[in-house]
Amino acid sequence: MSKQQLDTIVQMLKAQPADPKASIQQIRAGFEQMTVMLPVEPDVKCEPVSAGGIKSEWVAAPGADADRAILYLHGGGYVIGSINTHRALAGRLSRAAKARVLLIDYRLAPEHPFPAAVEDSVAAYRYMLAQGTRPGRIVIAGDSAGGGLTIATLVAIKEAKLPMPAAGVGMSPWVDLEGVGDSMTTKASVDPMVQKDGLREMAQAYLGGKDPHTPLAAPLYADLSGLPPLLIQVGTSETLLDDSTRLAERARKSGVTVTLEPWENMIHVWQAFAPMLDEGQQAIDKIGVFVRKHAA
Numbered sequence: 380m381s382k383q384q385l386d387t388i389v390q391m392l393k394a395q396p397a398d399p400k401a402s403i404q405q406i407r408a409g410f411e412q413m414t415v416m417l418p419v420e421p422d423v424k425c426e427p428v429s430a431g432g433i434k435s436e437w438v439a440a441p442g443a444d445a446d447r448a449i450l451y452l453h454g455g456g457y458v459i460g461s462i463n464t465h466r467a468l469a470g471r472l473s474r475a476a477k478a479r480v481l482l483i484d485y486r487l488a489p490e491h492p493f494p495a496a497v498e499d500s501v502a503a504y505r506y507m508l509a510q511g512t513r514p515g516r517i518v519i520a521g522d523s524a525g526g527g528l529t530i531a532t533l534v535a536i537k538e539a540k541l542p543m544p545a546a547g548v549g550m551s552p553w554v555d556l557e558g559v560g561d562s563m564t565t566k567a568s569v570d571p572m573v574q575k576d577g578l579r580e581m582a583q584a585y586l587g588g589k590d591p592h593t594p595l596a597a598p599l600y601a602d603l604s605g606l607p608p609l610l611i612q613v614g615t616s617e618t619l620l621d622d623s624t625r626l627a628e629r630a631r632k633s634g635v636t637v638t639l640e641p642w643e644n645m646i647h648v649w650q651a652f653a654p655m656l657d658e659g660q661q662a663i664d665k666i667g668v669f670v671r672k673h674a675a
């Protein structure tokens with residue numbers, strides 16, 4: 380591991396403290412500005428599309444198999460994030476997995492609380508099926524809130540009796556909207572990105588007054604039986620570490636094949652920093668292997 384690379388990123392994140400007075404629009408704009416340091420690789424092609432009425436984009440690196448696809452659900456606490464903020468990560472996933480990536484702009488809270496995000500992700504999956512992509516060649520993936528949304532989408536697909544995709548991938552998934560995992564406190568001093576108070580605000584915005592144990596909102600509490608194989612990557616310096624470990628445990632008890640990868644000293648969604656961090660690209664490469672294996 381390049382400690383210097385990681386230290387540089389941590390210091391950069393700490394130099395941008397959250398403004399408690401900032402509006403949702405200001406927070407979103409600030410997140411969008413971060414994309415400047417995470418550019419899309421120049422040979423990646425991006426094609427805007429309406430996926431079941433959802434503003435989306437096909438992102439494809441050279442060599443992507445036209446018949447293998449990833450439905451990608453971005454992070455941002457269900458409140459921020461967009462195609463713009465995750466296009467570069469999608470491009471790297473496309474290259475590693477040799478797959479096209481459908482990156483969607485699902486509706487955000489508080490304007491569109493739960494279940495809007497789940498409805499949009501399922502609509503995008505239906506679009507992929509309608510376009511002729513076989514479910515056995517589709518993987519659903521996401522980071523942070525998008526990682527939680529990945530699990531919720533798989534459960535919703537099962538409940539709708541749609542054909543199940545080949546697999547699911549969660550990067551630092553957020554699946555417990557109450558933040559009751561021990562790591563929320565034990566890792567607070569080493570996590571430069573995610574803290575309990577901020578998560579609670581985003582959870583309230585997303586839930587819109589609903590019970591935080593609602594299964595499709597907080598999929599830690601969902602019936603996970605019947606889900607396809609899951610890959611979960613999480614850093615050991617994350618307050619959300621226990622979200623991943625508890626999700627993996629519950630999924631395994633439900634008969635799901637789970638690969639849990641704790642990455643030593645890594646921070647929240649370190650994969651996004653692949654242009655600056657060796658371990659970011661290494662984690663993406665492992666996701667690529669997983670996708671190619673299950674969506675062969």
